[in-house]
Amino acid sequence: MSGEETDKVTPLRPKRPCPECGRPSARETYPFCSTRCKQVDLNRWLSGSYAIPVRDDEEDDGEEPSQ
Numbered sequence: 001m002s003g004e005e006t007d008k009v010t011p012l013r014p015k016r017p018c019p020e021c022g023r024p025s026a027r028e029t030y031p032f033c034s035t036r037c038k039q040v041d042l043n044r045w046l047s048g049s050y051a052i053p054v055r056d057d058e059e060d061d062g063e064e065p066s067q
């Protein structure tokens with residue numbers, strides 16, 4: 001019997017490399033490898049497409065919340 005079990009390979013989830021450093025992602029911080037990389041990406045996201053204006057410097061002079 002040439003019993004190579006290559007036929008019974010269980011379909012594992014394709015591991016996504018960490019978008020930040022390219023390391024294998026961890027389950028807890030998927031798709032990142034660590035909390036740190038997750039934070040890095042989060043910060044980038046926040047400061048990029050979703051910039052939050054600083055409320056302290058905000059002047060209530062007819063502000064128009066633009067997207």
Ligand SMILES: [Zn+2]
Nearest residue numbers: 018021033037
């Ligand atoms: Zn990483």
